[in-house]
Structure formats: structure tokens, C-alpha cells
Amino acid sequence: xxxxxxxxxxxxxxxxxxxxxxxxxxxxxxxxxxxxxxxxxxxxxxxxxxxxxxxxxxxxxxxxxxxxxxxxxxxxxxxxxxxxxxxxxxxxxxxxxxxxxxxxxxxxxxxxxxxxxxxxxxxxxxxxxxxxxxxxxxxxxxxxxxxxxxxxxxxxxxxxxxxxxxxxxxxxxxxxxxxxxxxxxxxxxxxxxxxxxxxxxxxxxxxxxxxxxxxxxxxxxxxxxxxxxxxxxxxxxxxxxxxxxxxxxxxxxxxxxxxxxxxxxxxxxxxxxxxxxxxxxxxxxxxxxxxxxxxxxxxxxxxxxxxxxxxxxxxxxxxxxxxxxxxxxxxxxxxxxxxxxxxxxxxxxxxxxxxxxxxxxxxxxxxxxxxxxxxxxxxxxxxxxxxxxxxxxxxxxxxxxxxxxxxxxxxxxxxxxxxxxxxxxxx
Amino acid sequence: xxxxxxxxxxxxxxxxxxxxxxxxxxxxxxxxxxxxxxxxxxxxxxxxxxxxxxxxxxxxxxxxxxxxxxxxxxxxxxxxxxxxxxxxxxxxxxxxxxxxxxxxxxxxxxxxxxxxxxxxxxxxxxxxxxxxxxxxxxxxxxxxxxxxxxxxxxxxxxxxxxxxxxxxxxxxxxxxxxxxxxxxxxxxxxxxxxxxxxxxxxxxxxxxxxxxxxxxxxxxxxxxxxxxxxxxxxxxxxxxxxxxxxxxxxxxxxxxxxxxxxxxxxxxxxxxxxxxxxxxxxxxxxxxxxxxxxxxxxxxxxxxxxxxxxxxxxxxxxxxxxxxxxxxxxxxxxxxxxxxxxxxxxxxxxxxxxxxxxxxxxxxxxxxxxxxxxxxxxxxxxxxxxxxxxxxxxxxxxxxxxxxxxxxxxxxxxxxxxxxxxxxxxxxx
Numbered sequence: 119x120x121x122x123x124x125x126x127x128x129x130x131x132x133x134x135x136x137x138x139x140x141x142x143x144x145x146x147x148x149x150x151x152x153x154x155x156x157x158x159x160x161x162x163x164x165x166x167x168x169x170x171x172x173x174x175x176x177x178x179x180x181x182x183x184x185x186x187x188x189x190x191x192x193x194x195x196x197x198x199x200x201x202x203x204x205x206x207x208x209x210x211x212x213x214x215x216x217x218x219x220x221x222x223x224x225x226x227x228x229x230x231x232x233x234x235x236x237x238x239x240x241x242x243x244x245x246x247x248x249x250x251x252x253x254x255x256x257x258x259x260x261x262x263x264x265x266x267x268x269x270x271x272x273x274x275x276x277x278x279x280x281x282x283x284x285x286x287x288x289x290x291x292x293x294x295x296x297x298x299x300x301x302x303x304x305x306x307x308x309x310x311x312x313x314x315x316x317x318x319x320x321x322x323x324x325x326x327x328x329x330x331x332x333x334x335x336x337x338x339x340x341x342x343x344x345x346x347x348x349x350x351x352x353x354x355x356x357x358x359x360x361x362x363x364x365x366x367x368x369x370x371x372x373x374x375x376x377x378x379x380x381x382x383x384x385x386x387x388x389x390x391x392x393x394x395x396x397x398x399x400x401x402x403x404x405x406x407x408x409x410x411x412x413x414x415x416x417x418x419x420x421x422x423x424x425x426x427x428x429x430x431x432x433x434x435x436x437x438x439x440x441x442x443x444x445x446x447x448x449x450x451x452x453x454x455x456x457x458x459x460x461x462x463x464x465x466x467x468x469x470x471x472x473x474x475x476x477x478x479x480x481x482x483x484x485x486x487x488x489x490x491x492x493x494x495x496x497x498x499x500x501x502x503x504x505x506x507x508x509x510x511x512x513x514x515x516x517x518x519x520x521x522x523x524x525x526x527x528x529x530x531x532x533x534x535x536x537x538x539x540x541x542x543x544x545x
Numbered sequence: 546x547x548x549x550x551x552x553x554x555x556x557x558x559x560x561x562x563x564x565x566x567x568x569x570x571x572x573x574x575x576x577x578x579x580x581x582x583x584x585x586x587x588x589x590x591x592x593x594x595x596x597x598x599x600x601x602x603x604x605x606x607x608x609x610x611x612x613x614x615x616x617x618x619x620x621x622x623x624x625x626x627x628x629x630x631x632x633x634x635x636x637x638x639x640x641x642x643x644x645x646x647x648x649x650x651x652x653x654x655x656x657x658x659x660x661x662x663x664x665x666x667x668x669x670x671x672x673x674x675x676x677x678x679x680x681x682x683x684x685x686x687x688x689x690x691x692x693x694x695x696x697x698x699x700x701x702x703x704x705x706x707x708x709x710x711x712x713x714x715x716x717x718x719x720x721x722x723x724x725x726x727x728x729x730x731x732x733x734x735x736x737x738x739x740x741x742x743x744x745x746x747x748x749x750x751x752x753x754x755x756x757x758x759x760x761x762x763x764x765x766x767x768x769x770x771x772x773x774x775x776x777x778x779x780x781x782x783x784x785x786x787x788x789x790x791x792x793x794x795x796x797x798x799x800x801x802x803x804x805x806x807x808x809x810x811x812x813x814x815x816x817x818x819x820x821x822x823x824x825x826x827x828x829x830x831x832x833x834x835x836x837x838x839x840x841x842x843x844x845x846x847x848x849x850x851x852x853x854x855x856x857x858x859x860x861x862x863x864x865x866x867x868x869x870x871x872x873x874x875x876x877x878x879x880x881x882x883x884x885x886x887x888x889x890x891x892x893x894x895x896x897x898x899x900x901x902x903x904x905x906x907x908x909x910x911x912x913x914x915x916x917x918x919x920x921x922x923x924x925x926x927x928x929x930x931x932x933x934x935x936x937x938x939x940x941x942x943x944x945x946x947x948x949x950x951x952x953x954x955x956x957x958x959x960x961x962x963x964x965x966x967x968x969x970x971x972x973x974x
Contacts, residue, residue: 133570133646154568157909203842205832209898212905215832231908232901260845267804268848268866271698329912373801375692411611419607419682425689447689477615480648484618487642491570492913 122337129511131483131518134490136500136510137333143344144320148500148510149336150328152493158234158329159497162245163225165505166317168297169290169356169437170222173316176351184313185304186290187262187297190219192310194258195250196226204244213237221291222436223505229494235335238327242343248314250307263299273374273543277445281380281541284368288357291439321349324504329493356438361386362537367452369542377544378427379451381458382443384537387435390507394516397433399528400442402478402520404430406470407461408444411477414461423457424448442533451542459535466530475522486514547932548911550921553763555770558747558778560925563763564917566755570646572654573753573914574661574766575638577922578746581779582633582715587626588687588722589730589738593675594624594635596683596735600669601660606679617656618642622664626720629926630783630857633720635742637664640914643755654754658762662769668739674732687727694719698806698963703864706808706961709794710860711787747778749925753914783926786859787812787958794959799966805869806963809879811861813954817947818856818927819939824951825854826899828886829863833898835882835891836863846875856927861955869965876960886952889945896945903940907933 122142128135136150167189174181197204197217208215213230215237226245230237269275279294286292296302327336363384388396408414408430418424428446435441448454489495503510549565580590604610614620620641627634639661641653669676695701704719711717721727750766752759789812813821829836829852840850850865867875885891910920910933924930931939 152568154566155912157912205837209831209833209894210901212901214902214905229909231905257845261841261848264804264846264866264868265848267868268699271802271804273696371801374696375694376689378696409611411608411615413608416606416608420678422685425686427689427693447693477612481615481619483648484620484642487570487646488619488640 124333127510129514131514132487132490132511134496134511136496138509139337141320141340141344143340143346144349145340145344146324146504147336147340148324148326148504149331149333150496150500151331151333152329152496155329155493157229157231157493158327158331159227159229159493160238160241160325160327161225161227161497161501162241162323162325163223163501163505164317164323165222166224166313166322167220167222168293168295170317170354171290172355174353174355175316176353181355182312184309185297186293186301187295188305188309188313189224190296191258191262191302191305192313193217193219193224194262195255195310196245196248198254199244199247199249204240207240207244208237211237211240213240215241219295221295225501231330234331235339238336238339239343242339245318246343246345248311248318250310252307255305255307255310259302262296262302266294266296266299266302269294269296271372273372273378276370276372277378277380277541277543280368280370281382281443281539282441284365284539284541285363285382285384285441286439287360287364289359289438290356291436316350316352319350319352320344320347322352324501326497326500326504328496328500354437359438363539366538367540369544371545372543373545374543376447376449377451377542378445378447379454379543380443380445380541381455382441382539382541383533383535384539385440385442385532387438387440391512391516393435393506394508394512395520395524396440396528396532397435398482398513398517399520399525400433400532401482402475403470403525403529403533404442404444405478405481406474406525407465408458409478412474418454418457423450423454451540455538455540459538462529462533462535470522470526470529472522475525479517479520482517483514486517547934548917548920553767555767557776559770559776560748561750561752561763561766561770562921563759564751564753564921566753566911566917569753569755569914570643571640571914572643572657572756573638573640573751573918574657575636575751575918576661576665577749577751578635578742579749579781580633580635580742580746581781582628582631584715584718584722585726586738587633587718587720588726589735590633590635590742591626591721592683592687592727592730593735593739593742594626594637595686596675596679597664597668598622598624598637599683600676600679601663602667602669603663605669605676607682613660617653618647620653620657620660622660628716628720630785631715632781632783632926635746637661654756654759654762658765662765666769670736674736677732680732680735684727684730687721688724690721691724691727698802698804699864699866702806702808702961702963703862705796705798705963706810706862706959709796709961710810710812710959711858712794714785714787743773744775744777745779747781749922751918751921753917784857786814786857789814789956790958793957796959796961797964798962799964802963802965804866805872805965806864806866807872807875808862808864808961809876809957810959811863811883811955812958813859813951813956816859816951816954820943820947820951821854823896823899823903823940823943824886824948825852825861826902827891827895827948828852828861828882831899831902833895835886835895836879839882840865840875840878844878846871846878850875850879860958872962880957883952883955887949889949893945896943896948900940900943904937907937
């Protein structure tokens, strides 16, 4: 007798399917059983990242404001419980455990080829059992400070964050995921518990597993270990963000071979299915205009203005932000910016290349099929779908619906070259 | 998991390995050209191999090549070069989605095979030289890449440490060579170097595919590669232990950064490969390793402090990102952990955990096309024909004494410190 209804979600185009379970504990579970694979990958994620710095629960009058970098700090500290840390436990099962914190999520993961259910037990147990004391919290300061320093010396990281700071006035996407050496000094055990109890509620979380797994075995471990909880009615508050940018140009210095740059455009934020469509369309638009198959790219390459490091980025999107960007190395960043802006304006008037647009759809399709090849790719795809409030395989379905007209409309109505920010790092 | 692999010898120093794996949704071809390292030729070989995949005679510029790849549902095509012992590994790789996903019934594997072969055998050449316009672009790419070495500080520190640790050896420098050599190249000299490479190289070809019938592809590859004239593949030296310096080399490089980088190279005269890899996992490879558990977790000195082995060089590299004020303390802590390993003062559990991790990693082989290729290639260059289960048994048979023996064989050879500019008064390396 099954306790939970298993819903099969199938993608004909991707020739793949997964199982969706809404667990009685409140947790959303996605499982993809992949025949012939020996390894497995599991992700246990929460909708909690660096941007979630102001929040309140149902019944609370005031919003709580927490220091920058606390989600990332919490991720580090959750690995440690009273007796031993999760890494020591994983070491016994042979799983490789890790975790990451981004702008809008934190995910704990492991990869293994043996002892999957034992490793899943470890994952579900330590993420649900926080243990923070003054000593353990203080001990992490030095480690995270060095992680921050390492990122401060990373030119690609710096050029991107400088761009976000010059683009967003108030939205917390402008702050570094790990915070600053100063902000993390304000973090203590009490604040960590406050954030944990707010965001690590199973109603705000997902478990995504793929590979050499059996759904019934996964569910048996979930039934045993998940602690049912009430939906607390979490509310987030982001400061009002004006439509315009802070400043169009920002520069910084760091030892680099030649100047590196990011050029970003601030777009209107979107959510749900519209966001998936917009991401696909935006990727196509950038690829048609600036991708390595475009006449524009070839011209700049021949002129020596860019090299093959130049690339368009995947749309950077989330709750309250949407950025389209590209970047690379050049001796003349401002000239590259001006040329890109002129190319966008030209295409608005003359129209995008239709053949190139159709080609970009084939590229999307091939990329999606390719991503379904790996256990990690599939587990991440299902987690991403949950985080975006969508079903797995939504992207491949949305792809079939986008048209040339959609792309032209998006270019003309959504990409405003007056909201461009150029960020440069030079020696 | 053992691979479903068949190997055909195409000629002297030339093999084709076909790995059939129905679960994959993609086809992958990799051609590896392996030549002994001659440092002054690194730039020419690097430039040649990168030119091959940017264009060919049928797709004579990067734009037409990109369009072709896009039309093949985002097929990928690329080149890479790296060093392994005294061997320069030059690779051309291509991949597509499997034929069953082609929306209009295209034979994507056939197209991919033709494309890869055209890149190798019908390059973008005119009058005995690479076409000048494409050459110029790629030469600039190479120069930019050499210049950009400094962008990634951790990698840069490792390159600098390697340069000192292996000073005087042919593999001391990065595979892409030097700015000086790259500037002297011409379309003619690079084409000549390419012709020479085809003759000198040992060739290993890999096809990883879910297609049931690959007879045509195998024939295409076989026909093309057996027609290279005047082949004289040269012997390869993967195993070339680096001699220990009489005195430890200390390099301090000041740089305008906010975190210092410490790299330490240890060398051994003789070392057993399985025990060496297991030692590195226990010392600084795993999150429960001596360095992670003590230097990072207990002492909170750094975010990363990791070790890795360099195959064939009998060399262990340890690297860490630290505050300048803690550089000396970190160095001492690393040496202290090594001393403990030498005395066998590590938990028995650590060896058991490392064995579990090694066995787990081996059992995951075969779940990605690249792991299938790496597995086959590793068997080739190590001349170790053990299959996965055979290697599992070798790891499981290792004892504490084997690990202690490795620890005692390792001697400090080189210390590199990228020194942040602030707090210079505390500088000690």
C-alpha cells in the first residue's frame, strides 16, 4: 500500500520521465530512475539564498533583517552537528558530499555509486538537525573570510558583482553571496537558528534525486526521517527597486592579462511560465545578435576587438531581477559596448535574422537533450524547476512554443539600451 | 563497472577504441595525438591543434563552422592540449546528440565523423600554409591565453610552482608554450609542425556511442587514419620521476591581491602508484583528509588546503589560499600533518574511508562519455591493464604500512608563495 500518490511527469521530446511526490511532511520530491546508470545524485534544497535578508512569518508584525552572507554561513555550519560532521558520515558510505548557496537557493548534495539509501539518510538527517553554538559559529569566521578573500581576487567574480552593484539600487542581488568580512562578524548562533527555522521548513524545500535509485526506497527513507511541519506563511520583503540603473560604468583594478568586462542590461523581472519563455527567447536573441555564429561577432573578432573569450551569458534571473549580459577580454571595453548597443538598435529597426533564430532553437533543443545524459544534470533540472515554481521538463515544452515574432517583440520591448551597465577590471 | 569496449589496431602506434553504451543520449568522438614534449614546439603544436577545430576547407571560417555545429543541434567541437609526464597530449573532440533525437532523421554520427575527419585531414590550408586570416586570429588567441595566465590566481600559483619544481625538465612549462615562441610562428611553420605531428604522434581514437550499428563510422575512421604517409610514431615517456633538489627552492612573488597563495611540492624517488593516490586522498584529497580536517576545520586557516598527485612525476602538490600573516603557520601545519602520516599517526578509519571513496569513484566510471574515455586512456598510459574490478582489489589490498611508506618517501622540494601586498611586515615564506 503506497502512502503517497506518485505522479509521473514525462517528456516525449526528451525521452525521459520523472516521478513527483508531494510528501505529507510538506516536502516536494522529484525522483528520476535512470536505467543502466551506476551512480546517483541527490539534492536537498531550500528557497533560501543571499537575497533573502528581510522576512517575516504569518502573525509576526515586524520584518526581521539579517546580515549579508548569512544564508551561505548557515550552509557551512549545517554540516556540523553535536557528535560529528556530515563529511565524516559520508566518508563511511563513500558518498561525495557538498553544498552551494546562490542568490535564491541553498542546496545540499551528494554523489555516490554505492550505499545510496545510507547516504540519503545522512543528507536528510543533518539538514534537519541544526546545531549552532558560539564556539562552532566563531570557528567558521576564519574559513569563510578566506573564501571571501579568494573571491575578491577572482577577476570574473568581481567584474560581475561590480556590474550588479552598478545596476541595482536596493535589491539584495547587489550584495555578495558570502557577504563581506565585516558583515559575517555580526552572525551568531541565535541569528542562524532564526534563519534556519524560517527557511528550512519542508514546505519551502525540495528533494531531487536521479540515477541508480528506486522511488520506493527513496520514499521509505523519507517516511522514516522527514519531520512533518506546518506551512508558516513566509513573507519576503525587498526594498523598492527603481527601473533605472545606478550608473552606466564601473571600473576596478586587479592583476589581469588584459582588461576584462561584463556588459549587462537590466530587464523587467518575471516569474513562472513567462520567465521560462523569456529566458529561452532572451538566450536566442543574444545568440542571434552576438553569438559566435553571428556576423557581428566575426567582425569584432577580425578587428581584434574581442577574442574567443567573448561570450553571452545565460539570463541571470530570480525574484525581482532579470539581467542579460555578455563579457570577455578587450583592450577597448567602451568601444565594444558602443558597438553592441548599436547592433541591438540596428536589429530593433531591421529585424533579427530569421534563419539564425531557427538555428538557435535547434541549439536549445540539443542542449536540453545533452543535459538529460547525466545524473547530476537531471537532478539539477528537477531542482531548478521547483525553484522556478514549475514542473520538470517545462523548458523543453516551452521551447516548442516560442516564435520569431516573440523574439523580435522581446528585443524591441524588453531590452532597453539605456539600462546598460559596463563593468571593467584592468591591471 | 567494466566498459563494453572493443579495440582495433589501425597501424603502428594507432588504435581505435569503440565503447558501446546504450544509455547515452549523445555520440562522442575524441582523437588524441600524443607526442614527446619538445618545449620550443609547444606553441606551434598548440596553435596547430586549435586551428584545426576553428575552421576547415569546407567550413573556412569560425562563423560557418559555428553555423554547421548549431545546425547539428548544438554539436560541440574543440581541441585541448595538456602535459602528462614528458608527453604532450593534443586532442580533438566532437559530440552530438544521438541519431534517434534528430528531428528530421539526420545521421548525426555520420555528420560528426565527417566533420572531425575533415578538420584533421582537410584543414583550412592554402599553398602549404594555414590560411592567414584564420592563423592571425588563433595566434592572437594563443597570445591572449598566455597573457591571461595571471587571471586565475590559484591556477597561476600552481603553474609558477610547477615551473620551479620541474626546472630544467621539458615539462616545466605550460602546454601552450611561451609568448616568445608564439610570436615567431607563421602560417607555414605551424602547418609544417602539424604535418610533423601527424607523423610523430601515437594516435588513440575513442568513439563512445549508443548507436547499435557503427560499422560505417569505424570504416570511415579506419580509412582516414591508415592513409597518413610516412608514419614514425615516437616512443612516449609518461613515467619520468622528477629529481629532488639538493635544497628546497623558495619563491616569493609579490602581487596586488588580498589573499596569499601557498603551494608546496613534495617529491619521491620511488613510489607505488596505487598507494600514492590513496595517500593523497587521505592527506589532502577528501573532506575528511588530514589537511581538510586539521588545517581548515580545526585551525580555521583557510578555505581550501588540498593535495594532488602528478602521475609519472612522483610529485605531490599541496596548495592553499591564506592570509599572509598565516602563511608560515599554514606551511608548518602542512608539514606537521605529513610528519604524523610518516609515523602512522592517523586513524585507521581514514584509510578505510579513503578506500570506500576510491572504490565508489571507480564504480561510477561509465556514467559519462568522458569518464569512459578517461578510463580507457588511463589504462593505455599507465600500461596497467587491470579492469575496474581489478583496480578495486588493488586499492582494497593497501595497508597502513603502504601509506606510511609513501609518506616517508616524500621530501619537500619547492615552496611558492604569492604574497599579498598588504601587511608585508608579516611576510614569511
